[in-house]
Structures are given as C-alpha cells and as structure tokens.
Amino acid sequence: MTHSDFPTFPEDQVLLGRDLFFDPLLSGNRNISCASCHHGVLGSADAVPLSVGEGGKGLGKRRHGTGTAPAHQHVPRNAPAIFNLGASAFTTLFHDGRVAQNADAPFGIQMPEGNALEREANSLLAAQALLPILSPEEMAGTEGENDIADAVSAGHIRGPNGAWAKLAARVEAVPAYRARFTALNRSEAPLHISDIGNAIGAFLSDEFRAINSPFDAYLRGDTTALTSAQQRGMALFYGKATCSSCHAGAFQTDHSFHAIGIPQIGPGKGHGSAGADHGRSAITGIAKDKYCFRTPSLRNVALTAPYGHSGAYASLHAVVRHHLAPHESLMSFDPSKAPVPALTGYGTVTPHMPDTEELERIAAAITLDIPPLTEAEVNDIISFLHALTDPSSIGGKLGAPASVPSGLKVDSLLD
Template sequence: MNLPRPILLASALFALAFQAASGPLPQANAQFSQPDMAQVRLGQLLFYDPILSGNKTVSCATCHHPRFATSDGVSLGLGDGGIGLGPARRSDPDNLPEQRIPRNAPALFNLGAEQFRTLFHDGRLEADDTDPMGFRTPLGGDMEQGFDGVLSAQTMFPVLSPDEMAGHYSENDVAQAVRQGFFTGPNGAWAILSARVAAIPEYQRRFAALDDTKSPLHFSDISNAIAAFMAFEWRADDSPFDQFLRNGTPLAPEAALGMELFYGKAECDVCHAGQFQTDHRFHAIGLPQIGPGKAARFERHKKDEGRMRVTGAPEDAYRFRTPSLRNVVQTAPYGHNGAFADLRAMVLHHLTPEASLRRYTKAQSLLPELAGAEDFTNLTDRGETDRIAAAIELAPVRLSDPEIDAILAFLDSLSDPASLEGRLGLPETVPSGLPVE
C-alpha cells in the first residue's frame, strides 16, 4: 500500500522523536479504581456546595472550578471573604479577607491515579503504607479515621484553613473550633461540618444508600465521596500524547519535534517524568517569592521555604513538588505561587532560572485586588533572593525560539478535551439550597 507523502513524513518525524529521546518514553498505563457512580454523584454535589465552609460562602469549586481548568485562573486566590470567580473575584466589603491564599490552587487532573501518592506543593500529605491510616500528615494522630486514601484525606486541610474555607476567628462555629485547635471529637471542626451535612434530608438519603457509610456521618464519608467525584470527573489520560503512546496515533509535526526536545536536549523529563509528566518529587527551581508566604501568622518575615517546612531539612529549602503537566496550557498561572501568568515565560524561566529570578517583575503575576496586601516585599529582599538562587537545582539550557515554540506545541498535546469539559459538569442546585458558583 502506498501512503500519501504527508503521512510518510509524519511517520518519519515520530520515529525520529522516539529514537532521539534521551530516555524511554513513558507508558500510558496509569491505574484508576472503578468508580461507584452513586458515590461520585454525591461527591459532585458536595464539591459544589458551600455548606462545607465556615460562613457557607465558599465551596471546593471556588478555587477549583472547571471554567479555569480546575484551578482559579489567578496566581494566588481569595477564599473566605471573596466574591465571584477567577480573575473577577474581589473582596467582600462586609467580610474582608485577611490575606490571600498563600499558594496557587493546583489543578485536579488525574489525582485518582494510583501514581499520585503525594499531594500539596510541599508534599505535607503523603501515602505511607507503614502508617495505620495509610498516609502521613502534619496533624499526626489528631485525625478522623476512615479515609479511602490521600485524595480523600486532602479535603481535611482546606476546611480548616481560615483563608480558604473556615473563616476567621469568631465568625462562625467552624472558625471558633479551628481557632481553639479542635479538629476531631464531638466539638471539632470536622464534626460540626458533618452534622451540617447530615441534617440535610437529601444528603441523608444519598449517604444511607451507600453501603460503607457509617452512622452517624463522619467527615471521612464526606471526603471519600468528594474524592470519588474528583477521580472520575477529571481523569485525563486520553490526550493526543496518550493516543500516540498507546497506538502510535501521529502527533502534529511541531508537537512531535517538541516531544523530541522534551525527552532529549531540553531534559524536561528529568523531573517531568511518567505518563503525567511528574516524578512526584521536590525540586528547587528558583521561583520568586510573591504573596503572603507560607508562614505562621505570628512570624514577622513571610516567606515560603517549601518542602523544608515539612521535613525540617535545610537541603529541602525552596523545593516544591513537580506538578503534573496534564492540561498545562489551560491551567495558568504557573508555579507554587503562580508567579508566572504566561506558559512561555514559565518555560523560559526553566532555561535560565537564576537570571529569570533576578529580573522578575510583579507584572508577570495575576493577582486580584486586595487592599493592604504586601505581595512583592520579598522581591526587594536581596538576601532572600540570593538564598533562593543558591538553592536552584536546574542547569541552564540553551534553546532557540523555534525550539521553544515546539515544546509549547508538545505541551498542548497533553490536553485532554473530555477532562476539561468534565463528565458530570456543574449541578444546577445543591441539597443545602445555597448558591452554586
């Protein structure tokens, strides 16, 4: 059979890309558990229901909305005390936020895959088969029981955060419990939230229909349902790149060249490994410090030292978890603090990280207005910049503009339309009767 010349040319490019890669291409073999659709549909309602926030104004979707590819479209978001969604979100004059959320809202794609055993930018939640609960958290033994895994357990954290969902100090019963350090037990924040949900007849009925739900309702039951929904709704393993790996379906020529560079000369796969382009490890790449920093409120100098806040090891300073690159073209801004609103700028930062760090300007971020916010004080702290620069692990790489264009084309081939659209979508209403954002 004689193939048309364009197909022959494309086939030659793909063979060249495969052979030129510095290491083997990943396999498209990620493992996902079989969903319980009754639990998934229940989780969908809970994900979009503000009932899980202290002031009943913020849902999981506020910072992880499908309109913004399961993030919020800004460098650092506004949780409790904000109005609206994404870049249009603003302060509520009747409940002003105390500060921005200190880290960028990560995308939620493929978190149900078995490979994802470490979550959050600093990895403070990690699967651990030697632990009785199956994972480790900063809360240690001060935990509820019954979480299905790390994806379920991660929902514990936003509902306890004053800036994200809990609200501040004496604003509501959840905030008061958090302020006093009451998380578990009958007066704990999780019990308060569970009781709210259990008091709603529609939720009562749906939870009762699940075989493994205990009585009374526990926060882990809520978390397990939300996790089941996220794992189903945003499974993203059918991009053009996945199709190429599975059956050789050709990539566009420029994307094929970008794949060759990604797995070859540019050495992107040293950190962005595997089917979803993450080694699930922690690296210091010299991102500038913006926003309030991840520090205790009593600490005067706000900064974010990343993984070191979890391990205490000085060598982990300024290291952050390698993000997956699935749907990366749609998930701007980029970095643990969203320092770069433009994907090309983020790629360029990887090529010359120290130079990029030192010439960074605040115009490269995307921050909703917040009165009194001191977002860029660390940029003028020469000592802090020097410390970040000293920790950089990336060696400079020289690429031409056409090569950068090709890498961006390859990154676009990691987009999975079905996951971006979502499988269930937004519910019109939720059982609490509160507004769906």
C-alpha cells in the same frame, strides 16, 4: 495510561461528592465551596496566581462578597490543578507533599500534625479534601466569625467537638444529604467527616481525568496525532532539553520535590522572613528541602495557567523561559506581571515580594541546569506541551450541578 490506572467508585458516591464539592455548606461562613478555587471551567483550578478564598465571591478573579466576612489575605499558594490526581501513581499531594502515603501513619496516610485521620480514607484525594475546610484564608474563616473557625483557632480539629465533627453535623442536618449517605452506607449511623471526604475524593478522581490527548494517541501508534512541531518538541522534551528528568512517566512527573526558583509572591507561608515559603522543608525539617516544591504533572498543562507554586508565571512561554535561566528570571522578576485579585472591591493589585536577602536564599537553592535553547526550540516544546491536552476532559466529566442540597448559591463566572 488508561482508566485502569484509577480506582473505581460507586456512581451514587461520585454524584454525592459532586454536590458536596460545589456546596458552600462546608465553609465556616457558608460562602465558599471547594469548587470556588478548583472549577472545571477554569482548568480545575481558578486561573489566578493566588486565590481570594474566604470572604470572596464568584470564580477566578473573585471579589469581596457583599454580606459576607471580608477577605483577610490571599491564599499563600497557587491553587493546583486536580487532573489525574486520583491515579494510583500519585502518592503525595499538595505543593509541599503534606498529605502522603505512609504505612506508619494512621490509616496509611500522613497528614499535618494535629490533623491525623480519624477513620480510613478511600484515597489520598479523600484525605486532602479534609484540609482546605480547616484553613482560615481558604474556607474556615477567622476566629469570631463562626463556630468552625473558632474550633480551628483553638486547635480543636478532631474528636466529637472538633471542627470536623461540626462540619459533619452541618451536612447531616440537611435531609437530602442524610438520606443519600444512608443509602450509600446502608446505615443510619451519624455522619463522620471521613464520609464526606470519601465522597469528594471519589468525585475528584472520576471528574478530572486527562488520558486521551494527541500524545496518548501517538503512543498508541497514530503517527499523525502530533504535528511536526510537536514531534520536534517531544524529541527535545525527552532529549536535549532534559525536561523528562523531572517530568517523567505517564503523567510527566517524578512525584518528587525540586528547588527551581519560582518567584515568591504574596503573603507566603510565614516561614521565617515576611513573604517566605520554605516549601518541602517545612514538612520534613530537612535543610536541603528548603524551597523545594512538588513536580506538577504536565497533563492539560496548557489549560492550567498561571504556573509555579506561587502562580508567578502567566504563560507557558514565560515558565519554560524561567527553567532555562532560573537565577536571572527570579532576580529580575516584575511582580506587576502577576497581578492578583483585589481583597476589596474589584480589579487586581500587584503582589509584594520578599526582601532581597530572601530572594538570594531562594536563588542559592536552585538545582536546575538546562542547556541553552533557541527560541524555535522553546516554541517546539510549547507545541508539545499543548499535545498533552485531552480535549474530552475540558470542563470536567460532569461539570457543576445547577443547585446543591443545602440551598446555598453555587459560584458562577457570572457573579
């Protein structure tokens, strides 16, 4: 795995994308940026099971922000890590794969219904960047709070009066952004949301790469790059423990979807009963896809806790143990072990879980069947997972800018 596995983008587009990624201007109430939930100092995510998006303040354990609209609910799914998602091997994104390469879709990328691309995107990352800005709990806010939220609520996403056009006009109104896009595009044509998505996608692809881990050095012939425990863990990972049946290839993912019974916590996606999340089947409409979620890459996995589509497991040990006994782990899960940031004030609260009937449905869908492992073998596998960390990637390549062209405040751990 090398940089040749990734597309290349102009440096000025990458730098422009960085500013947009960190700029709250793209949120309905101008109070949250993409980076608020996907920050380099927090493993390209936000280090909590479920994010407080719109209405929050700060990074990680965000709290209600004075002078902003209140947080209405937690984001239904864990903020996924971004490492290596710009590589050409990744053809689906999001936990449920709702953005995917598809030759039959407009401009070759499948988007959720009503959100089809209006122009070509330079990558999947560019396309996916256009969705969180439409989500009420993530960045848009709720009806009555701002013009973006009102457009989203009315189903007006595309077209000259849609939410995307309104956001593009916001960016266009900032002279520094207008000048940089003019230089980049060699055109003074009005900005389109695709210009913004392409810049953010270029930044994400360039910023979050983890391709120089001890494991990579070992594969290149450095037999001293892995400790004895890591070598034992590697043998288990690719052998007895069958981890590689799903976590395959250079990025340790088969890019597919599996039902592994991760405990469902928080509000869920509103699929059926309260707190339910049907995962992939909500996209495909296929019954066998119910409770299936995309296999995550394991690159930099030691940096990206908590784990699972709901962020239910706080440690590698806990999530590996879940894989060994998923039914028992699901049915006995204690939600107090996965505290989420409070929606008001400070601190954390215990998330709610679905009712017993829904838990049983999740359990019935599980397809995991891994041989028993000793505690020593589990520890060796965890040692190997740490060998997938690229030290040079920690924090991202460029990191956060000190300020952004809109003049809005950049989120900080110190807030």
